[in-house]
Amino acid sequence: MIDRKVMLIAGGSGSIGGAIVREAMIHGWQVAVHGRNEDKVHALVAGLAEEGIAEGFVCDIREDDAAEVLVADVAEQFGRIDAVIDCTATGPEGITGLFADTDPAAYAEFLGLSVGWLQRLAHAAYPFLELEGGTLIAFVSDAGIHAAPRQTLIGAARAGSIGFIRNFAMEAARDGIRAHAISPSFVKGSDSARRMGSERMAKAAKRAGLGLPTAGDIAPLAVFLCGDGARKITGQVISVNGGLNA
Numbered sequence: 001m002i003d004r005k006v007m008l009i010a011g012g013s014g015s016i017g018g019a020i021v022r023e024a025m026i027h028g029w030q031v032a033v034h035g036r037n038e039d040k041v042h043a044l045v046a047g048l049a050e051e052g053i054a055e056g057f058v059c060d061i062r063e064d065d066a067a068e069v070l071v072a073d074v075a076e077q078f079g080r081i082d083a084v085i086d087c088t089a090t091g092p093e094g095i096t097g098l099f100a101d102t103d104p105a106a107y108a109e110f111l112g113l114s115v116g117w118l119q120r121l122a123h124a125a126y127p128f129l130e131l132e133g134g135t136l137i138a139f140v141s142d143a144g145i146h147a148a149p150r151q152t153l154i155g156a157a158r159a160g161s162i163g164f165i166r167n168f169a170m171e172a173a174r175d176g177i178r179a180h181a182i183s184p185s186f187v188k189g190s191d192s193a194r195r196m197g198s199e200r201m202a203k204a205a206k207r208a209g210l211g212l213p214t215a216g217d218i219a220p221l222a223v224f225l226c227g228d229g230a231r232k233i234t235g236q237v238i239s240v241n242g243g244l245n246a
Ligand SMILES: NC(=O)c1ccc[n+]([C@@H]2O[C@H](COP(=O)([O-])OP(=O)(O)OC[C@H]3O[C@@H](n4cnc5c(N)ncnc54)[C@H](OP(=O)(O)O)[C@@H]3O)[C@@H](O)[C@H]2O)c1
Pocket: 010, 011, 012, 013, 014, 015, 016, 017, 034, 035, 036, 037, 038, 040, 059, 060, 061, 062, 086, 087, 088, 089, 090, 139, 140, 141, 142, 183, 184, 185, 186, 187, 188, 190, 191, 192, 193
């Protein structure tokens, strides 16, 4: 039990993060579940008590040193960290929508919260991931790959995260660390889908030949990429979008 590998899921209390938590536990991982809302994190962890080992960690990633404190707390609790998955979704209002209507002042903060948070998380986790060949996964968005109206700012931020992951992967491979980006588009049943509204979701569903994925359709890929079966794969950006974009 004590030797089980440890996965830290930042934003693990969210729609996609929660599905990865469950999938990872089915595959024998010990899981550190992070979120911002304490009640939400603790309710999720309490509901998983029968499934294996999961511990909750709460912090707001806008706080100074949030990444360093989170990684140190997880390492202290479990004694190791073998995979880090960033599922935080931090977009403030005003980031998506017609460019002329977006708030220019919100963008620098948003970049810091997405790309900046990812690089600090990676930096803090590096010494643990290199010990036994760990994996870093960043959730991004198809907006960072496929151009579309209303996505100028989110697209730029997600492209930044993708650039970070691909370059990081090339360098960190020498230390046995793998890194990937997983890119959803429209995710059925997620909080973001609810915010988007049924009309936009229905339009997207018509274009997705395989049908839009749920969070449960995305989680197995994340867990696979962190496992031994993916030990020679790194630097990939994989869209899970039901055939919406290729
Ligand atoms: N769902 C989609 O349709 C979709 C599409 C494209 C890309 N993505 C990307 O996939 C990833 C996961 O998305 P999701 O749908 O699972 O998002 P979600 O359900 O909104 O979950 C977001 C997670 O981030 C945490 N979080 C947000 N702000 C935080 C802050 N300031 N400090 C600490 N934690 C914070 C939330 O915690 P609390 O709940 O406690 O606030 C929650 O755990 C994100 O990167 C998202 O951009 C999702």
